[in-house]
Amino acid sequence: MxxxxxxxxxxxxxxxxxxxxxxxxxxxxxxxxxxxxxxxxxxxxxxxxxxxxxxxxxxxxxxxxxxxxxxxxxxxxxxxxxxxxxxxxxxxxxxxxxxxxxxxxxxxxxxxAPETGNIELLAKFCTDEQKAKWLKPCMEGTMSSAYSMTEPDRASSDATNIGCRMEITDTEVIINGRKLYGNAQWNEDLGIYILMGCSDPNNPNPWNRHTTVVVPARAPGLTMKRNITIMGYDHAPEGHGEYVYENVRVPKENIILGPGRAFEIAQGRLGPGRIHHAMRLIGQTERAYELALIRCTDPIKKPRGKLIGEFDSNIERIATMRLELDSMRQVVLNAADTMDLYGGKAAKYVIAQSKILIPKMAEEIINECMQMFGGQGLTQHTALPEMWTYARFVRVADGPDSAHKHQVGRDQIKTAPNIRERHKKYQQIHKQLCETHGVEYVPYGAIDY
Ligand SMILES: Cc1cc2nc3c(=O)[nH]c(=O)nc-3n(C[C@H](O)[C@H](O)[C@H](O)COP(=O)(O)OP(=O)(O)OC[C@H]3O[C@@H](n4cnc5c(N)ncnc54)[C@H](O)[C@@H]3O)c2cc1C
Known part of the structure; x- marks a missing residue:
């Protein structure tokens, strides 16, 4: 190399x-x-x-x-x-x-995205017959797919709340409900929605209530009400739709893995996708950084007669951004390597680390680059506003960073009893050392063992 x-x-x-x-x-x-x-x-x-x-x-x-x-x-x-x-x-x-x-x-x-997550899902969970219908055209690129889980009237970051109703009969699935996000039906390349809905609302186990089913993009009864914009951008031509399902009927064979197994599918879907988003964001942020370097050394725009890269504050900004970008890459590639070595479950923490740190840091770096660019940095003269929006939306897409922080924080607090035990041992040895050396033993804080 x-x-x-x-x-x-x-x-x-x-x-x-x-x-x-x-x-x-x-x-x-x-x-x-x-x-x-x-x-x-x-x-x-x-x-x-x-x-x-x-x-x-x-x-x-x-x-x-x-x-x-x-x-x-x-x-x-x-x-x-x-x-x-x-x-x-x-x-x-x-x-x-x-x-x-x-x-x-x-x-x-x-x-x-979301094609990568969808293809991985179809490759992992579909029967050979289903793969021929959906995986093959997606991989050949003759059809695109959407993932539809989020709902406008549910807190969808906790997917046990998903309410779109699926009635499963002997031959078909009848769907009624509302969905938010998932690529726009208006683009003719879109072939299917991979839909998560609630098929067994009274099951005592909330993790077994939901089913994943494939819905043809133009199934009768499925209407896209409007395209939703992301901070003003329509993200055409893929877009994001707001949907109503009214007695949409699909064959029972369109169920993936089996009724009540949507969580097994959803849990496997997002790990690699979060790594991909984070790495692509690093690529976008590198481009923003390059724009900042160009602006720093632009000889025709000199406030107070100096290149803006000659002001100490900007030299420091450039250094900080470089250091941060290189550490961001280490974090995400470590997550990817952990997935390769030990699998998705073992990589849970490092994937969350990427999901939490990278969009936030990218957002801040691109923001600084916009600032260095001045007025033009906020206009269509540069791609900086679109880059910033990308970083901002990845904080929410594929699950909000707050939910990941919640999980990391809870897992960390569970480690406290072991740490407490270790500290207890330090204290006991400390006590013995005090006796050996004739030093007065003073317990610190409230932790007197
Ligand atoms: C650009 C973009 C593309 C998207 N594409 C798709 C798609 O293709 N398919 C799809 O189904 N969805 C898609 N989504 C939707 C996205 O996955 C959801 O918006 C996200 O999962 C959050 O769900 P919610 O909007 O219902 O927020 P809620 O669940 O209502 O949460 C609202 C806020 O509450 C806070 N919160 C939630 N849980 C916790 C917690 N545990 N601890 C602390 N705070 C918490 C967070 O700040 C969170 O942002 C997309 C979103 C964006 C922005």
Whole structure:
């Protein structure tokens, strides 16, 4: 590996040493792809979208066909799946950062959210018959999918609250309820909603009340009321919908894994997705940082006759942002490696660490970059406002960071009894040492054992 290649230069040595030769080649290809086919084409994609907000631009179709032919499709699917192109979570994490440099680059490689989580779900839990219907077209990129769990009238971060009613008969599932989020029905590429609903509300075990079912995107009775914007952005042409289900009927064979098993599915879905979002955000933040460096050294804009990079406060800002970005990468790649070595369950804490720390830090860094850019940094003259919005929404998407903090905090408090025992032993030895050395024993605080 050429450690000075821009795709590897900022990876810590422990990561560089774990990347296999075949993955080195893939990561380099992803770098070349994003740098030459995506970043320079950003204004073209915007212009094509302006013509028709809810149609996937021709450029996106063309790039997807080209990326697929170049073997750059579905790289995210980890190597324990038989359908996987063969990367580990750690190796894919390095690719995801590069993809994040352009907001839509991941989509050219069929590696965008929520498609990645959905494909992983379908690969993990579907029967061969179901895989042929839904997994195959999603992986081939001829159809896209949405995940639909959140509801407007429920606290959906606690999914036991999900209320969309599913009545399961001998032959079909009848669905009634409201949903918020999940890609817009208006885009013709969207083929299915993977829907979580409540099929057994009286089951004494709240974790067995819910079912996951696949609903065709244009099933009779399913209406998208409107597109919801994210801080003013419509996120076209995929968007986010607000939906009403009125007696929507789907065959019983569309149930994934079985009635009452939605939590087994939901729990497996989000771990890798959180790592992907965090790595892509690091890529976006690196681009924001590059803009700040460019503005710092711009010779035509000199307040008080100085480059803004000559003011001490900005030199410090640049240093702090660099240090933070490099530590963010360590956190997320550690989570990816833990998943590879010990599995998703064992990686729970490090995934939460990524989910909590990265969006918040990215939000702060991009905010500083906007500040350094001045007035233009808040306008469409730069991509900084969109980057900042991305960082901000990842604090909520895939579960709010507060819920993860709650879990981490509760787990930490459970460690207190063991720590207390250890401190008790220190105190006992301390007491003996006082006797040996003839020093008066003074217990500290209220902890006198
Ligand atoms: C851009 C974007 C895309 C999304 N895409 C999808 C999608 O494709 N499919 C889908 O189903 N959903 C999607 N969502 C929705 C998202 O997953 C939910 O908004 C999220 O899970 C929170 O649920 P809620 O909005 O019902 O908030 P609530 O559950 O009502 O929570 C509200 C707030 O309460 C606080 N809170 C909650 N739990 C705790 C806790 N344990 N401790 C302390 N505070 C807590 C948090 O501050 C939280 O933000 C998307 C959201 C965004 C922003």
């Amino acid at each position: 050429d450690r000075n290649h821009p795709a590897f230069a900022r990876l810590p040595p422990w990561v560089q040493s774990k990347i296999r030769p075949q993955a080195v080649e893939t990561i380099k290809k992803v770098w070349d792809w994003v740098e030459t086919e995506c970043v320079p084409a950003e204004p073209i994609m915007k212009a094509q979208l302006a013509n028709d907000r809810w149609k996937t631009p021709q450029l996106m179709h063309d790039l997807r066909a080209k990326a697929k032919a170049a073997g750059l499709f579905n790289l995210f699917l980890p190597n324990h799946f038989k359908e996987s192109p063969g990367l580990t979570n750690l190796e894919y994490g390095c690719c995801a950062e590069i993809m994040g440099r352009c907001y839509w680059a991941a989509q050219t490689m069929n590696c965008q």
